[in-house]
Amino acid sequence: MPSEGTTVLEANALCLRFGAVETLKSVSLSVERGEIHAVIGPNGAGKSSLLNCLSGFYRPQSGAVRFLGKDISSLPPHKRAALGISRTFQGIQTYPSMTARENILSGFHLRMSTGPFAALVWWGPTRREEEEFAARAEKIIEFLELEQLRHTPVGDMSYGMRKRVDLGRAIALEPSVLIMDEPMAGMSNEEKEDLARFILDIREGLGIPVVLVEHDMEVVMSISDRVTVIDFGEVIACGTPDEVRTHPAVIDAYLGDAA
Template sequence: MVGKPADAGAVLEAHDLCLRFGAVEALKSVSLRVMPRQIHAVIGPNGAGKSSLLNCLSGFYRPQSGAVRFMGEDISTLAPHRRAGLGISRTFQGIQTYPSMTARENILSGFHNRMKGGLFRALLYWGPARKEEEAFAARAEDIIEFLELEQERHHPVGDMSYGMRKRVDLGRALALDPRILIMDEPMAGMSPEEKGDLARFVLDIRDGLDIPIVLVEHDMEVVMDISDRVTVIDFGQVIASGTPDEVRANPAVIAAYLGGEAA
């Protein structure tokens, strides 16, 4: 499967993705380009195809046609764990933490894909294995500090508030040392205060860690405040793409959200 030539400078690209489930077309020639240091939001009504697009980008779905490229390389056939190994990290709508483990232990679990030593070397716990574990422990502490989880470090995640658990989930995604972060409705179910905190961390990830982000989110106020570019999907098709101001004023977007007819 061959797509269009890679766009210069793009981190992650989708070209003409078509995804069908039987007679249902979830995606119809959807294209997307995420640039460095960019928060690229994907919005649309419920059932528009947003999560299907994220699943194609991260490898959980294999589209019938089209291509996905990462740093200019075609990754359309790579499995999810191979994409994670390249630096594509993902958070999901639901919380994927281990409730009986502490915040620190959950974040440490995110390093598994970066471990180079085998089981035998890990059991011996000497030389490279020990240095690797010490490096991961130090990096986990950096993530804990970055996400302001110091007070929750040794608390079981199952005892934490919803917002804190989502923050730990984000910390585990950062443990992959991602080159891009894909976030599927990270603020769903949060209070306004929790949303404000997470929005601040999303901006810090872009600005402080230099990690571009693909964000699916229903809170339009947050999307318009923090995004650099917005792609709008409706019924599996891209109906608009541009800056938040351009998208906000687009008649097709207004029609999709308000139920009227595009001018």
């Protein structure tokens, strides 16, 4: 559960329009330290648009995004990533010709302090930094149980393992919050169970809060601390999984008999 109620990431009254289409209508959301906060709703409800606003890919017409109390509404995605907002997407964003280890190492690029000229000679601070990142990558490989695949090209892996490598690269950013957009789409039940376990470990073992958009209600209700429900661009409910699953508006709009 959230610890001490400290807000890490916050959306305040976000309004997003594309022409005449109002995608988000004064949507607010807060992510606390130590929590998994799921965002659910029907297709087209505005869930991915909300994540894009949080991570900087969309700029809402009004409202604000705050990270650790600082207004970051004007910052582009790469600057938000440098602050500590990491993101995975619906599609796999790995480098298929590179190994699992190399993909994870690429996630450290925003944490590098030495420049390209120092890297050419590879001595002193550059060598120490590379060795440090290599050690951190090995810890992530062990954390995600990828030891047997560390030197395997990602393009030769199964879908579930590629998603796991994608997650590893996001963890390499050493984020203060992790945003995940439908991470279990297309996975088998066994792969979903593994990923759900890793998400819990990320929260509990690494202390990283997670914002999760996911359609698998069994997973959402079993691992989330709080759930925000969006329908037609508006928040219709927010609460614990038990509170949300019995909310009349949520049952009518989304869960139906599955509640």
